[in-house]
Amino acid sequence: MLKSLLALAATAAVAATPAPSAAPPSEALAKLQAYMRLDTTNPPGHEAAAAHLLASWLQAEGITPTLYESAPGRFNLVARLKGSGKRAPLLLLNHMDVVPVETKRWQHPPFAAMIADGALYGRGALDMKDLGIMQLLAFLDLKRSHAALTRDVVFCATADEEAGGQLGAAWMLAHHPEDVRASEVLSEGGSGVVLPEGTRVMNVECAEKGVLWVKLVANGMPGHGSIEGKEGAVRRLVHALARLDAAPRPFELGPEAHSLFKTFARTAKGERGKLLKAALVSGGLARVGARLATLDPYLGAQVRDSLNPTMLEAGQKVNVLPGTATAQVDIRLLPGHDPARMLAWVRQVVADRQVVVSSTLATPGSRSATTGPLWDALVAAVRADAPGVAITSSMSPGASDSRFFRAAGAKAFGFSPFFAPLSQYEGFHGDNEHILLNQLDQGTRTMTRAVALAATR
Numbered sequence: 001m002l003k004s005l006l007a008l009a010a011t012a013a014v015a016a017t018p019a020p021s022a023a024p025p026s027e028a029l030a031k032l033q034a035y036m037r038l039d040t041t042n043p044p045g046h047e048a049a050a051a052h053l054l055a056s057w058l059q060a061e062g063i064t065p066t067l068y069e070s071a072p073g074r075f076n077l078v079a080r081l082k083g084s085g086k087r088a089p090l091l092l093l094n095h096m097d098v099v100p101v102e103t104k105r106w107q108h109p110p111f112a113a114m115i116a117d118g119a120l121y122g123r124g125a126l127d128m129k130d131l132g133i134m135q136l137l138a139f140l141d142l143k144r145s146h147a148a149l150t151r152d153v154v155f156c157a158t159a160d161e162e163a164g165g166q167l168g169a170a171w172m173l174a175h176h177p178e179d180v181r182a183s184e185v186l187s188e189g190g191s192g193v194v195l196p197e198g199t200r201v202m203n204v205e206c207a208e209k210g211v212l213w214v215k216l217v218a219n220g221m222p223g224h225g226s227i228e229g230k231e232g233a234v235r236r237l238v239h240a241l242a243r244l245d246a247a248p249r250p251f252e253l254g255p256e257a258h259s260l261f262k263t264f265a266r267t268a269k270g271e272r273g274k275l276l277k278a279a280l281v282s283g284g285l286a287r288v289g290a291r292l293a294t295l296d297p298y299l300g301a302q303v304r305d306s307l308n309p310t311m312l313e314a315g316q317k318v319n320v321l322p323g324t325a326t327a328q329v330d331i332r333l334l335p336g337h338d339p340a341r342m343l344a345w346v347r348q349v350v351a352d353r354q355v356v357v358s359s360t361l362a363t364p365g366s367r368s369a370t371t372g373p374l375w376d377a378l379v380a381a382v383r384a385d386a387p388g389v390a391i392t393s394s395m396s397p398g399a400s401d402s403r404f405f406r407a408a409g410a411k412a413f414g415f416s417p418f419f420a421p422l423s424q425y426e427g428f429h430g431d432n433e434h435i436l437l438n439q440l441d442q443g444t445r446t447m448t449r450a451v452a453l454a455a456t457r
């Protein structure tokens with residue numbers, strides 16, 4: 001144990017000492033490295049040290065943050081800069097926890113925040129300690145520059161986003177709603193993308209899909225595996241899943257998909273380009289949706305409720321017909337689609353009384369209209385720092401803390417103000433997560449500009 005601690009200390013000392021000739025690291029880099037070296041893997045989370053580090057940086061600037069312990073060792077942090085009150089508060093929302101790693105698969109240790117080939121490697125480099133530090137520096141810049149704020153600006157770092165947010169954003173809204181009340185929220189889920197042909201696109205996340213987790217429990221006659229059990233639980237379950245798989249789910253071109261498809265259609269080539277153009281014509285999506293979803297599942301997820309069986313459980317022994325068989329299905333709903341109606345549809349398609357269908361989680365999708373001072377500020381900041389780049393509104397197929405604030409009446413936008421090739425985004429919840437140092441510095445500049453515009457107009 002002592003040996004490994006010493007080794008760790010040695011690594012940290014080496015990493016923290018710049019080579020004599022190297023330029024000093026930017027403030028963003030120095031802070032992000034320190035932040036990423038705190039392991040906030042959730043489960044279990046352990047956000048305490050991260051919250052205290054953020055608090056120390058705020059205190060050093062004369063800002064007094066509040067820490068909230070939602071469960072033992074689980075902390076949320078809120079800091080506020082007062083404005084004139086002309087507008088309702090702006091919330092800078094970021095989560096401190098990260099998802100687990102498979103260390104063996106990483107080129108560099110995931111919690112060492114090592115720099116290699118112009119990039120900073122480690123868990124949280126993209127999701128979302130990077131954005132947390134960019135938001136923090138944008139917040140500190142308002143304080144340092146004595147900006148004349150037209151609204152309170154609230155910096156809020158949460159626990160538990162990666163495990164559903166019940167001890168983080170949802171907990172803050174339930175227990176301290178006044179401390180996080182805001183009309184507009186800046187969060188994660190957006191992405192600046194460099195497409196394969198070199199075009200840059202800035203996706204600002206304005207919507208998230210809803211979640212419906214469904215459990216199917218099939219009942220059947222137990223018996224000997226040597227006699228065909230036509231009413232066996234496993235057979236019933238497999239047939240129910242096959243019916244679900246085959247049942248058509250309609251395509252729908254929402255505002256975010258429309259914006260995304262229009263941008264991609266301008267440069268996409270070959271069959272993808274043709275399909276995108278066809279999908280934009282009235283009635284075209286119904287014709288080409290299925291092919292497009294096969295060719296590009298990400299684009300398919302933008303225009304249809306998705307359905308994936310993800311867990312199966314049945315049987316104890318190969319020669320015994322089990323009495324029950326269970327499947328769990330992960331369904332993601334377009335914003336505006338009602339989870340209760342989808343559950344009724346699942347029951348109707350399964351159409352077997354011996355298969356009991358229930359839901360284990362049901363959350364509707366959420367959407368924010370692309371209007372208002374924050375949206376305008378994001379667009380203006382991207383136009384200033386990346387002239388000519390297409391800006392699209394986008395929908396995340398997953399869910400983030402934004403949904404809680406949208407449900408509370410705020411507009412929420414996911415904004416990641418730098419550009420990366422699609423391959424780099426594979427690090428998101430994956431291996432070798434990294435951010436280029438120039439992405440960090442450029443992102444910090446654009447974030448600072450966007451927040452200043454949204455806070456002073």
Ligand SMILES: [Zn+2]
Nearest residue numbers: 095127128188
């Ligand atoms: Zn995240």
